[in-house]
Amino acid sequence: MRIDEEQYAADRGPCLEAERVREPVRAVVGDHAAVWPEFTAAAEQAGIRAYLSVPLIVEGAGQGELVGSFNVYSYRAEAFDPFDEKLMRLLTIAASAAIGNARRWRGAAETVGQLEAALVSRSVIDQAKGVLMALHRITSDEAFHRLVERSQRTNTKLSDVADDLMRSVTGDRIPAKPLSPNVKREWPRYTPALDSRFRSHQTGCDDS
Numbered sequence: 001m002r003i004d005e006e007q008y009a010a011d012r013g014p015c016l017e018a019e020r021v022r023e024p025v026r027a028v029v030g031d032h033a034a035v036w037p038e039f040t041a042a043a044e045q046a047g048i049r050a051y052l053s054v055p056l057i058v059e060g061a062g063q064g065e066l067v068g069s070f071n072v073y074s075y076r077a078e079a080f081d082p083f084d085e086k087l088m089r090l091l092t093i094a095a096s097a098a099i100g101n102a103r104r105w106r107g108a109a110e111t112v113g114q115l116e117a118a119l120v121s122r123s124v125i126d127q128a129k130g131v132l133m134a135l136h137r138i139t140s141d142e143a144f145h146r147l148v149e150r151s152q153r154t155n156t157k158l159s160d161v162a163d164d165l166m167r168s169v170t171g172d173r174i175p176a177k178p179l180s181p182n183v184k185r186e187w188p189r190y191t192p193a194l195d196s197r198f199r200s201h202q203t204g205c206d207d208s
Contacts, residue, residue, distance in 0.1 A: 001044055003042045004044065006041070007039040010036075017051035018023070018054060022055050022063065024054045026051070026085050028050050047075055054070045054091075054092050056068045056099075059096065070095075108146075126161060128161075132146055
């Protein structure tokens with residue numbers, strides 16, 4: 001609405017005042033003409049006689065987060081009374097609760113997604129460690145160290161290093177993503193059918 005546009009452009013008006021003081025602002029158009037001339041002129045031109053602005057605050061640290069305000073206008077000067085103000089407060093409380101619940105749900109969903117991704121990455125890393133342990137007759141810690149060393153040397157995520165190794169070992173049967181250009185050099189391909197070659201090759205995690 002042009003009424004709102006005028007007060008936002010002037011950076012003053014009932015909506016912005018409600019947000020500033022974090023309390024409802026209820027008045028008759030013209031009562032604050034000296035303070036909000038732009039809003040008053042726009043309201044009078046539109047035939048608006050009364051307004052009620054209530055801040056929308058979502059629960060959070062301190063006094064909560066101010067996310068906006070509800071503005072209600074009327075063509076009658078006597079339209080809004082203390083009861084309407086209390087009713088609007090209840091509406092904003094309900095709206096704030098809905099926004100807060102939606103944010104918590106989104107945060108929980110993101111956390112679940114991150115945990116699922118972490119579990120998948122952990123599984124691939126454990127499999128890669130097992131391959132290196134079998135190949136080189138080394139301990140779990142030594143296998144993990146080799147993966148970490150490869151990750152740091154190539155500036156690649158540890159899970160991607162493990163994934164590349166496993167995909168090389170399984171003959172590209174894990175279709176997570178295309179092999180990197182140098183993966184065959186980084187991780188020589190091993191298959192059960194070539195067991196002797198499987199044990200004689202050096203992997204990309206070797207120090208040599």
